[in-house]
Amino acid sequence: MGLIKKIAAVTALTGLLTMALPVCASAETVEYETQILSEETTSFYKQWKEKYLIKNNYVTDKSQYYVWYSEEKYSDSNRTVEVTVSEAHGYGMLIAASMADYDTDAKEIFDGMYWFYKDHLSGIGPNLMAWQQCDNGSAIVDAPSGEDSATDGDMDIAYALLMADKVWGSSGDINYRQAAVDVINDIMEYEVNKTDWLLQLGDWVYWSDKNDKYYSAARASDFIVQYMPVFAEVTGDDRWNKVYDSTYAVINDLTSQYRTGILPDFIIKDSAGKFVPAPADFLESAYDGYYYYNSCRTPWRISMDYLINGNSNALDFAEMINSFIISSAGGDPWEIKAGYKPDGTPFEDYNDLCFTAPFLVSAVCGNNNEWYNEVRDVVVNYGDDVYFGDTIKMLCMIVADGGWIVPDSEKTVLIGDINLDGSVTLADSVLLQKFLLKKETFSDEQAKAADINNDGAINCFDWILLKRIIINL
Secondary structure, three states: OOOOOOOOOOOOOOOOOOOOOOOOOOOOOOOOOOOOOOHHHHHHHHHHHHHHEEEOOOOOOOOOEEEOOOOOOOOOOOOOEEEEEHHHHHHHHHHHHHOOOOOOOHHHHHHHHHHHHHOOEOOOOOOOEOOEEEEOOOOEEEOOOOOOOOHHHHHHHHHHHHHHHHHHOOOOOOOHHHHHHHHHHHHHHHOEEOOOOEEOOOHHHHHOOOOOOOOOOEEHHHOOOOHHHHHHHHHOOOHHHHHHHHHHHHHHHHHHOOOOOOOOOEEEEOOOOOEEEOOOOOOOOOOOOOEOOOHHHHHHHOOHHHHHHOOHHHHHHHHHHHHHHHHHOOOOHHHOOOOEOOOOOEOOOOOOHHHHOHHHHHHHOOOOHHHHHHHHHHHHOOOOOOHHHHHHHHHHHHHHOOOOOOOOOOOOOOOOOOOOOOOOOHHHHHHHHHHHOOOOOOOHHHHHHHOOOOOOOOOHHHHHHHHHHHHHO
16 A cells, blocks of 8 residues: 545535535645634534543543533432443544644543543453443442454544544643554554454454454444554554455455445355355444444545555445435435435435434545535534434535544654663663664664764764763653
8 A cells, every 4th residue: 555645536515505516536645734614614623522521520621521412411310321432432532632723622632532441341352441330329339241342443543543643742741642552553453353354343352263253244324434554554564454455455345246235234154155144143233234323424534545545345335325415305305314224215204313423424435516515515514313314414514524533553663762662761772772783683663763964974982972861762
């Protein structure tokens, strides 16, 4: 993969109720400098923040925040109440980083969400997040059934940390970039099927035998393909490109049959080795094999890979699902239904914001100005909703405005950190001395860190400069 393209080709007029259709990514890209968000988006952010962002008042040594995803709060007479999940937490971290130019509290909020995440780690993957938390009246604790991870939350947390590194840098109290790498490496270790190279449902599948029905299962809403090339370049782990290619192979195969673009909530591998929609009640509901409350996010998640990386598979997907939904809804976004069978037959008769908002992103990839404006009008003016719909709306509006942050994907090197432990110490000086005495060899990354004066050579002058750096620390 080449260097990740920076978002700037997606443009939107700001502060207008009727907006021109943004232009998708092309071969020409511009380096990200600042978020470009409409007044509609920033105004909605204030509402979202007031309604869903909660400070953890049980913790006093440092600020912690989480996204309140349920409609219940603890009271003296209540049982323990579920208050958040890792999915919501990842969304919140993405939103906080995206609002760095618009909210003076954004960094405090983001850091508070980071510390909350660190207090609620999975019992399996050491850098992954336990998927559900509850309020018991004296603390926010992991739910007994929620101490393992859910893949999409971990993916978003990792990407949000890279966003934070882009916006604020990693030289403060939190090394965002290293934290992101730790999460990404754990996702690869604990949440990737190494047979088919697909994301699994969570780290709880890590212990499954290859013959277990969950081992090869996937959740289409976890197909956050835009992140995968970034993860590959940040970590230097080319296996992420294998996951990227394998994910598109499944997407393309599943959508080729009906050409609706519809993907099921859950996908399994049948006895012939083919990936197919899961049966009813596979994991969550009778609609596990349909386009429902998981896969409703795919028009946003997959289309973004065209907007950011210019992937032609993502464009094909976006155009396919746009064509289907315009036809199915008769050109009226209010008629987008909350559930479809793979062949495109609706099985619910109502709409829901979490189904409509993602089409705002896929619409950016089309050439239908009228459809984009119609969808945006519905999304902006939908009215009161719940956490899931409002939070997806918040994220999709950021993307549609062209304000999505694309991290620096090249693996950076801390000059002087020759042993690559994240800091410059006397141990690095000792290691450089051994190299000069030909008692040690360096990897390419170590060599970059050891070339203190950046003259293309490693010699005694670098050692002198390194000792000065250490003395002045």
